[in-house]
Amino acid sequence: xxxxxxxxxxxxxxxxxxxxxxxxxxxxxxxxxxxxxxxxxxxxxxxxxxxxxxxxxxxxxxxxxxxxxxxxxxxxxxxxxxxxxxxxxxxxxxxxxxxxxxxxxxxxxxxxxxxxxxxxxxxxxxxxxxxxxxxxxxxxxxxxxxxxxxxxxxxxxxxxxxxxxxxxxxxxxxxxxxxxxxxxxxxxxxxxxxxxxxxxxxxxxxxxxxxxxxxxxxxxxxxxxxxxxxxxxxxxxxxxxxxxxxxxxxxxxxxxxxxxxxxxxxxxxxxxxxxxxxxxxxxxxxxxxxxxxxxxxxxxxxxxxxxxxxxxxxxxxxxxxxxxxxxxxxxxxxxxxxxxxxxxxxxxxxxxxxxxxxxxxxxx
Numbered sequence: 001x002x003x004x005x006x007x008x009x010x011x012x013x014x015x016x017x018x019x020x021x022x023x024x025x026x027x028x029x030x031x032x033x034x035x036x037x038x039x040x041x042x043x044x045x046x047x048x049x050x051x052x053x054x055x056x057x058x059x060x061x062x063x064x065x066x067x068x069x070x071x072x073x074x075x076x077x078x079x080x081x082x083x084x085x086x087x088x089x090x091x092x093x094x095x096x097x098x099x100x101x102x103x104x105x106x107x108x109x110x111x112x113x114x115x116x117x118x119x120x121x122x123x124x125x126x127x128x129x130x131x132x133x134x135x136x137x138x139x140x141x142x143x144x145x146x147x148x149x150x151x152x153x154x155x156x157x158x159x160x161x162x163x164x165x166x167x168x169x170x171x172x173x174x175x176x177x178x179x180x181x182x183x184x185x186x187x188x189x190x191x192x193x194x195x196x197x198x199x200x201x202x203x204x205x206x207x208x209x210x211x212x213x214x215x216x217x218x219x220x221x222x223x224x225x226x227x228x229x230x231x232x233x234x235x236x237x238x239x240x241x242x243x244x245x246x247x248x249x250x251x252x253x254x255x256x257x258x259x260x261x262x263x264x265x266x267x268x269x270x271x272x273x274x275x276x277x278x279x280x281x282x283x284x285x286x287x288x289x290x291x292x293x294x295x296x297x298x299x300x301x302x303x304x305x306x307x308x309x310x311x312x313x314x315x316x317x318x319x320x321x322x323x324x325x326x327x328x329x330x331x332x333x334x335x336x337x338x339x340x341x342x343x344x345x346x347x348x349x350x351x352x353x354x355x356x357x358x359x360x361x362x363x364x
Contacts, residue, residue: 002050002051002242003050003051003053003054003238003242004050004053004054004238004242004244005053005054005055005056005242005243005244006039006040006043006053006054006055006056006244006246007056007058007244007245007255008031008036008039008055008056008057008058008072008246009031009059009245009247009248009256009259009261010030010031010036010057010058010059010060010062010065010068010069010072010248011030011031011059011060011062011064011065011248012025012026012027012029012030012059012060012248012261013026013027013028013029013030013059013060013061013064013065014026014059014061014064014091015061015064015091015094016061016093016128016130017128018091018126018128018151019125019126019127019153020126020151020179020181020182022180022181022257022262022303022306023060023256023261023262024264025260025261025264026060026261029248029249030064030068030248031065031247031249031250032068033068033071033072033075035246035248035249035250036068036071036072037075038250039246039250040055040072040075043244044076044079044082045079049082050082050242051083052082052083052084052085053082053083053084053085054084054085054086054087055076055084055085055086055087056089057072057087058088058089058245058256059089060261061090061091061093061094062088062089062090063088063090063094063095063099064094066094066099070102072086073086073106073109077109084109085109085110085111086106086109086110086111087110087111087112087113088110088111088112088113089112089113089115089149090112090113090114090115091114091115091130091134092114092115092116092130092133092134092135092139093130093133093134095112095134095135095138095139096135100135104142107143111143111146112139112143112146113143113147113148113149114134114139114146114148114149115127115148115149115151116134116136116148116150116167116172117150117152117153117156117163118150118156118159118160118162118163118164118167119159119162119163119166120132121159122156122159122162122163123156123163125153125155125156125159126151126155126156136170139172140170140171140172145173146173147173147174147175147214148167148172148174148175149175150164150167150174150175150176150177151177151178152177152179153179153182154183154186154189157189157192157193157196158192160193160196160197160200161196161197161199161203164176164200164213165200165203168207168211173213174211174213174214175213175214176213176214176215177214177215177298178321178322180257180300180303180307180318181306181307181315183317184315184317184318184321185317189321190320190321190324193324193325194324194328197216197325197328198328200213200216200328201216201331201335204216204332205335205336205341208336208341215325216325216328216329216332218296218325218326218329219296220326220329220330220333220352220355220356220359221348221351221352221355222295222296222351222355223293223295223296223358223359224350224351224354224358225351227295232278232279232280232281233278233279233280233281233284233294233295234277234278235276235277235278235279235301236297236298236300237255237300239254239255239258239275239301239302240255240273240275240301241276241277242277243255245259247259247260247261253267253270254270254273254275254301254302256302257300257302257303257305257306258270258273258302258305262302262306263305263306266305266306273311274311275301275311279312281294283311283312284312284313285310285312285313288314288319292358292362293322293323293326296326297314297322298322299312299314300314303315323363326359327359327363330355330356330359333352334356337349337352337353337356
């Protein structure tokens with residue numbers, strides 16, 4: 001049995017206007033308890049079994065419908081006996097007072113992931129000057145192992161290394177990515193990203209104890225390992241298979257990017273889309289099909305669909321930036337290996353070194 005994620009879009013409202021937000025169709029709509037109950041009865045009482053079940057509260061800003069969140073947790077815990085975890089993604093601005101008290105009391109079942117884009121300056125550039133409205137100490141105290149979600153825009157790109165170092169200095173683990181569905185075509189982004197990643201490499205070499213951010217922790221050794229099935233690609237996430245997203249009206253979509261909140265009129269075609277758990281590389285565009293990085297590429301089907309109209313065709317500009325990221329990963333791993341900072345068995349070491357050499361060859 002695999003894990004499953006049930007995403008409930010409990011509100012379409014948000015108090016911020018983040019510059020990279022892909023939800024272009026926000027409204028005052030909230031999910032009702034009756035709608036949430038019907039979804040959960042179908043999924044948990046009559047649905048298939050799963051090893052672990054994650055119920056995710058999504059928005060908008062989900063804490064704008066805090067009452068429903070409390071009702072859902074109480075209702076599900078009243079009958080569900082499987083392995084269960086609730087998760088909420090938040091901008092943090094409403095996590096104070098009563099909300100903090102409730103989260104502390106329910107920390108055994110509920111985890112909250114904070115969107116935090118780095119230093120005060122970088123975060124405020126992206127996220128409506130909201131840095132000082134967030135109680136960072138609360139998140140560090142209650143969820144010490146939970147990554148903060150750092151999204152990088154063109155404006156905050158020059159602060160990438162400084163921002164990640166700042167978050168680590170505060171005690172946060174970091175999951176970071178380049179913003180989806182924004183214009184990355186400016187030629188200045190390539191040298192800026194290269195410079196920032198070189199600064200980040202220096203930081204991690206000077207602080208080997210720091211947990212690597214996800215952007216600098218790609219499994220590049222996998223590129224040299226034999227494939228289980230030649231030409232078969234495993235989907236990067238559970239979109240449309242292990243993951244289901246429900247909008248405020250109770251309609252189901254593969255993930256939040258396919259819902260009307262993000263996709264608008266394109267959401268109507270969701271049921272016709274060929275989404276597989278594993279798919280043939282023949283579905284990829286020629287450039288992607290022949291790309292060496294294909295097996296570690298964090299290809300987002302929802303973003304592809306909205307930006308290019310094709311589930312299997314990524315945005316070209318973003319793709320070029322990620323090639324620089326893979327090259328930086330190889331550089332960091334090579335320097336760590338030279339300094340004896342990696343603990344690998346012989347097979348892992350040989351796969352990693354083969355990948356590094358190949359990346360160096362194709363990067364020249």
